[in-house]
Amino acid sequence: MKSKARPATGRMLYAQSGGVTAVINATAAGVIQTARAHGVKVYAARNGILGALREELIDTGKETAAAIEALRHTPGGAFGSCRYKLKSLDANRAEYERLIDVLRAHDIRWFLYNGGNDSADTALKISQLGKAMGYDIRCIGVPKTVDNDLAVTDCCPGFGSVAKYTAVSTLEASLDVASMADTSTKVFILEVMGRHAGWIAAASGLAGEGEDAPPHIILFPERVFDEAAFIAKVKATVERVGWCTVVASEGIRNAEGQFLAEAGTRDAFGHTQLGGVAPVLAALVKEELGYKYHWALPDYLQRSARHLASKTDADQAYAVGKAAVEYALKDMNAVMPVIVRSSDAPYRWKIEPASLDKIANREKKMPANFLTRDGFGITAAARRYLAPLIQGEAPLPYGRDGLPKYVQMKNVAVAKRLPEFSH
Amino acid sequence: MKSKARPATGRMLYAQSGGVTAVINATAAGVIQTARAHGVKVYAARNGILGALREELIDTGKETAAAIEALRHTPGGAFGSCRYKLKSLDANRAEYERLIDVLRAHDIRWFLYNGGNDSADTALKISQLGKAMGYDIRCIGVPKTVDNDLAVTDCCPGFGSVAKYTAVSTLEASLDVASMADTSTKVFILEVMGRHAGWIAAASGLAGEGEDAPPHIILFPERVFDEAAFIAKVKATVERVGWCTVVASEGIRNAEGQFLAEAGTRDAFGHTQLGGVAPVLAALVKEELGYKYHWALPDYLQRSARHLASKTDADQAYAVGKAAVEYALKDMNAVMPVIVRSSDAPYRWKIEPASLDKIANREKKMPANFLTRDGFGITAAARRYLAPLIQGEAPLPYGRDGLPKYVQMKNVAVAKRLPEFSH
Numbered sequence: 016m017k018s019k020a021r022p023a024t025g026r027m028l029y030a031q032s033g034g035v036t037a038v039i040n041a042t043a044a045g046v047i048q049t050a051r052a053h054g055v056k057v058y059a060a061r062n063g064i065l066g067a068l069r070e071e072l073i074d075t076g077k078e079t080a081a082a083i084e085a086l087r088h089t090p091g092g093a094f095g096s097c098r099y100k101l102k103s104l105d106a107n108r109a110e111y112e113r114l115i116d117v118l119r120a121h122d123i124r125w126f127l128y129n130g131g132n133d134s135a136d137t138a139l140k141i142s143q144l145g146k147a148m149g150y151d152i153r154c155i156g157v158p159k160t161v162d163n164d165l166a167v168t169d170c171c172p173g174f175g176s177v178a179k180y181t182a183v184s185t186l187e188a189s190l191d192v193a194s195m196a197d198t199s200t201k202v203f204i205l206e207v208m209g210r211h212a213g214w215i216a217a218a219s220g221l222a223g224e225g226e227d228a229p230p231h232i233i234l235f236p237e238r239v240f241d242e243a244a245f246i247a248k249v250k251a252t253v254e255r256v257g258w259c260t261v262v263a264s265e266g267i268r269n270a271e272g273q274f275l276a277e278a279g280t281r282d283a284f285g286h287t288q289l290g291g292v293a294p295v296l297a298a299l300v301k302e303e304l305g306y307k308y309h310w311a312l313p314d315y316l317q318r319s320a321r322h323l324a325s326k327t328d329a330d331q332a333y334a335v336g337k338a339a340v341e342y343a344l345k346d347m348n349a350v351m352p353v354i355v356r357s358s359d360a361p362y363r364w365k366i367e368p369a370s371l372d373k374i375a376n377r378e379k380k381m382p383a384n385f386l387t388r389d390g391f392g393i394t395a396a397a398r399r400y401l402a403p404l405i406q407g408e409a410p411l412p413y414g415r416d417g418l419p420k421y422v423q424m425k426n427v428a429v430a431k432r433l434p435e436f437s438h
Numbered sequence: 439m440k441s442k443a444r445p446a447t448g449r450m451l452y453a454q455s456g457g458v459t460a461v462i463n464a465t466a467a468g469v470i471q472t473a474r475a476h477g478v479k480v481y482a483a484r485n486g487i488l489g490a491l492r493e494e495l496i497d498t499g500k501e502t503a504a505a506i507e508a509l510r511h512t513p514g515g516a517f518g519s520c521r522y523k524l525k526s527l528d529a530n531r532a533e534y535e536r537l538i539d540v541l542r543a544h545d546i547r548w549f550l551y552n553g554g555n556d557s558a559d560t561a562l563k564i565s566q567l568g569k570a571m572g573y574d575i576r577c578i579g580v581p582k583t584v585d586n587d588l589a590v591t592d593c594c595p596g597f598g599s600v601a602k603y604t605a606v607s608t609l610e611a612s613l614d615v616a617s618m619a620d621t622s623t624k625v626f627i628l629e630v631m632g633r634h635a636g637w638i639a640a641a642s643g644l645a646g647e648g649e650d651a652p653p654h655i656i657l658f659p660e661r662v663f664d665e666a667a668f669i670a671k672v673k674a675t676v677e678r679v680g681w682c683t684v685v686a687s688e689g690i691r692n693a694e695g696q697f698l699a700e701a702g703t704r705d706a707f708g709h710t711q712l713g714g715v716a717p718v719l720a721a722l723v724k725e726e727l728g729y730k731y732h733w734a735l736p737d738y739l740q741r742s743a744r745h746l747a748s749k750t751d752a753d754q755a756y757a758v759g760k761a762a763v764e765y766a767l768k769d770m771n772a773v774m775p776v777i778v779r780s781s782d783a784p785y786r787w788k789i790e791p792a793s794l795d796k797i798a799n800r801e802k803k804m805p806a807n808f809l810t811r812d813g814f815g816i817t818a819a820a821r822r823y824l825a826p827l828i829q830g831e832a833p834l835p836y837g838r839d840g841l842p843k844y845v846q847m848k849n850v851a852v853a854k855r856l857p858e859f860s861h
Contacts, residue, residue: 035617037610062620091613097621179840186841187460187742190514194458197485198520203738222841291717311737315626319610323745325840405840417602417748417828418609418645 025124027343029075030060030067031159032130032137035092036173037180037321038332039159042129043093044086045336046157047075051083053344058121058429062095064128064137068110070117070431077427085422087333088411090321093424100133104140111144113436119150120432125343129157129336132165135351136375142349155339156351156371159332161318163214166377167369168353170404172335173318175328178218179405180313180320181207181262185222188311189229189260196258202249202300203260204310205230206293208317210266212381213237215317218401219262220393229260231391234296236266237381238390240275245296246303248391253306263292322419326407331364338366362403448547450766452498453483453490454582455553455560458515459596460603460744461755462582465552466516467509468759469580470498474506476767481544481852485518487551487560491533493540493854500850508845510756511834513744516847523556527563534567536859542573543855548766552580552759555588558774559798565772578762579774579794582755584741586637589800590792591776593827595758596741598751601641602828603736603743604630604685608645611734612652612683619681625672625723627733628653629716631740632687635804636660638740641824642685643816652683654814657719659689660804661813663698668719669726671814676729686715745842749830750785761789785826 029046031039043059050057059073060066066073073094075083086093101110118126118141128138135156142154158165163174185205192203207215213235223229231252234240252259267275276292293310300308331354338352350368357363385397393401412420452469454462466482473480482496483489489496496517498506509516524533541549551561558579565577581588586597608628615626630638636658646652654675657663675682690698699715716733723731754777761775773791780786808820816824835843 031617035614065620089613090610092617095620096617098618099621183745183841184739184743186844187513187744188738190512190844191458191738191742194454194515194519195521197488197518198522200738205739221839294714309737310735311739312733312735313739314732314734315611315614315623316607316628316734316736316739319614320607321610322606327840402839406838407840408836413831415829416644416825417750417830418606421609421613 025055026122027055027057027125027127027340028060028067028072028118028123029057029127030063030129031092031094031096032063032128032134033096033098034161034318035096036159036161036318037090037176037324038172038329039129040086040089040091040093041329041332042157042159042172042336044083045333046127046340047083049337049340053340055344058123059094061426063097063099064101065097065099066095067114067117068436070120070433070436072121072429073426074429077425082422082424085420087329088321088409088419089421090319094426101137101140104144111140112148114141115145115148115150115152116433118152121429124152126152126154127157127339127343128154129159131160131162132374132376132378135371139349139371139375153343153346153348155343155347156374157335157339158351158353161208161215162212164212164378166374166379169356169364170354172328172332174214175325175331175404176320176323177208177215177317178221178401179325179328180317180323181215181219182221182405183323184313185219185230185260185262189222192258192260192309199307200309201253201258201306202297202308204293204296204308205260205262206265206310206312207262209236209264211236211378213264214381216262216264217381217385217393217397218405220397221401221405227256230262231256231259232261233392234261234263234267235386235390236264236268237386240267240269242299244389246299249300250304261296263296265292267292322411324409325405326409327362327404329409334366342368359399359403362406448478449545450478450480450548450550450763451483451490451495451541451546452480452550453486453552454515454517454519455486455551455557456519456521457584457741458513458519459582459584459741460513460599460747461595461752462552463509463512463514463516464752464755465580465582465595465759467506468756469550469763470506472760472763476763478767481546482517484849486520486522487524488520488522489518490537490540491859493543493856493859495544495852496849497852500848505845505847508843510752511744511832511842512844513742517849524560524563527567534563535571537564538568538571538573538575539856541575544852547575549575549577550580550762550766551577552582554583554585555797555799555801558794562772562794562798576766576769576771578766578770579797580758580762581774581776584631584638585635587635587802589797589802592779592787593777595751595755597637598748598754598827599743599746600631600638600740601644601824602748603740603746604638604642605644605828606746607736608642608653608683608685612645615681615683622730623681623732624676624729625682625684625720625731627684627686627716627719627731629686629688629733629735632659633689634659634801636687637804639685639687640804640808640816640820641828643820644824644828650679653685654679654682655684656815657684657686657690658809658813659687659691660809663690663692665722667812669722672723673727684719686719688715690715745834747832748828749832750827752832754787757789765791782822782826785829
């Protein structure tokens with residue numbers, strides 16, 4: 016070797032956490048390609064932090080360069096993710112100690128945790144405990160969430176693509192409804208993700224501008240659902256425009272604080288379940304106004320639609336992965352690469368480190384001035400913020416079969432060195 | 439003018455019918471561009487056949503060449519469509535006579551009706567009545583339907599794009615579910631259109647091949663829903679693969695012949711409604727197996743998703759429009775340009791005329807040998823038929839705002855020449 020290389024023994028561990036996105040694997044590609052360029056080996060935890068607890072590690076060194084490059088355009092979580100929140104240090108110190116044991120057993124010196132505010136908290140705690148236990152570990156949080164609710168960062172990788180999917184779908188379905196409204200569907204309701212915050216619903220507002228352009232009504236979890244005002248606005252819109260497109264956050268609630276979805280539809284067994292506010296609204300429209308309606312609930316389709324990803328989002332997802340490795344190798348600890356916006360138009364952004372303790376367990380709310388006074392639309396301020404996030408397309412290779420060429424990792428397991436751990 | 443032009447007085451009328459598609463406007467572009475090349479003026483009926491009855495005609499000559507070209511990539515129905523089936527000649531001869539009156543008043547010599555088997559029937563009747571009433575009119579049916587159920591033609595423009603949307607969405611959502619299955623969603627259910635025939639559901643089968651590839655289970659309206667067999671297959675799949683993707687046609691029925699959607703979910707007011715078989719299946723899975731689930735119902739999103747159109751489909755949609763004009767100007771009558779397949783791989787097709795009386799009011803069923811013995815998947819024969827229809831991408835211009843550049847017609851009205859008609 017020509018120059019003094021980094022010690023071959025120190026490894027990096029990368030884990031994905033929580034709901035996956037259309038671009039979280041672009042972050043993985045940023046991590047692995049950057050680490051490879053620095054001669055550092057990357058292990059991935061199988062199914063997120065659970066893989067670290069179970070010592071189920073994947074050797075990403077077994078994947079070809081072409082496969083890692085293809086991660087840049089493959090949705091879902093290539094190594095698996097999980098919904099598993101570690102308890103507090105006091106409540107379950109054994110879990111944290113186990114994590115340190117696994118890191119130590121595999122000589123892992125850098126831990127990159129790709130998730131939301133829970134994950135930032137976990138990464139922070141591991142960095143603190145490592146210090147307390149005398150194990151030298153650098154922990155970097157890497158941002159990801161379609162909910163766009165992380166503190167400090169201007170936006171979250173994953174959000175821009177679901178925002179673009181939602182805006183384009185709203186536009187396309189509205190062209191359909193406009194064609195049919197004379198004799199058929201007059202009201203179309205699109206239900207989108209967002210239990211606590213209306214970021215995704217807000218993005219649908221980019222589909223059009225002006226009173227007569229779709230979506231005509233957006234329902235946000237930030238506002239109490241006002242049935243009378245909603246019905247009145249649907250009626251006025253249909254009478255003026257001929258039809259009406261409504262976009263509803265799954266998490267809207269009535270004045271009693273009940274999720275509208277739970278207050279309404281029951282399944283075949285009489286159970287209530289979340290994830291169906293659209294049919295409740297549709298039934299309301301039918302009952303009160305008699306209009307024909309259609310409703311859609313794209314669910315996972317919205318967050319896995321890599322075929323319609325935003326270039327801005329895909330670029331940022333890759334950039335945070337790259338920066339995370341650079342920070343780690345610069346011996347930074349307990350930080351997260353965040354997106355800093357310096358200009359709306361032309362859109363300019365850069366990546367900077369932010370302390371995990373400013374991010375862990377916090378939640379970014381939508382600013383009050385993003386919603387119009389009647390609560391059914393977005394303001395110019397919201398447009399300025401949202402517009403750049405859906406800009407640009409992120410081309411995808413398609414096969415001769417007409418399907419995107421998504422990659423499947425080999426996911427070769429690293430031999431275990433520790434006894435089983437029951438958590 | 440250098441050569442003898444076609445008489446300037448004869449006009450062509452184009453109307454869209456029934457549910458619109460991602461590519462019906464490509465057919466409109468084929469019609470208008472071809473007619474313009476022949477020096478023939480095209481009127482469009484506003485909102486389908488109702489526009490012809492109401493004498494609400496649109497002068498497409500007022501649209502720029504660029505706008506017409508942009509129709510090739512704009513979903514929905516640019517001039518409006520309708521769900522309106524003319525009664526039989528005996529039951530409502532006045533309606534047919536009114537149509538002839540409107541055609542005569544505007545010197546319309548060619549009528550192109552873009553729709554399904556109902557529309558083929560209407561076009562056929564008008565051609566017959568024109569003859570009986572001494573008015574010289576050529577009627578051409580132009581195929582369109584996402585349901586792919588037209589007789590004679592190998593496939594229907596509109597179907598290939600919804601097929602591609604469904605296959606890609608199945609693949610993408612499955613990558614998501616695979617990531618989450620360890621601790622969260624184990625069963626994902628995608629509900630697709632298809633009240634009477636499972637063509638769209640079948641297309642989801644192109645997402646993967648082999649027992650372990652998604653979709654693991656497809657539910658077709660061609661088979662009675664067998665709850666025990668379904669639950670057993672979900673369980674076996676989750677135990678073997680770790681998760682399970684189900685694609686269900688909206689129109690599946692139980693042994694009593696009830697739509698499963700109606701047998702299950704009721705809305706807030708206790709009404710049943712079609713369009714929600716996915717939540718019924720999800721509840722069943724939860725009740726019988728206890729697995730976490732997610733479900734999606736893309737509804738209009740699937741048939742308006744021009745951003746994910748199939749090139750094969752977009753090309754065929756344009757070609758039938760072009761051919762329809764050529765047939766009309768060759769004085770052919772009561773025919774439809776249909777797609778004839780001469781080879782599966784490489785895929786080869788051409789357009790040929792077929793008599794409307796072979797198409798009107800008939801329905802093409804899915805061949806029995808397209809479904810696997812257990813009724814939960816598609817056969818190699820189905821793959822050979824379906825695969826070419828989703829091949830190729832149909833690029834779309836995007837604006838700097840990150841949205842597709844869809845066109846809005848000016849839709850300039852033609853002055854009325856007749857008194858009102860009440861139908």
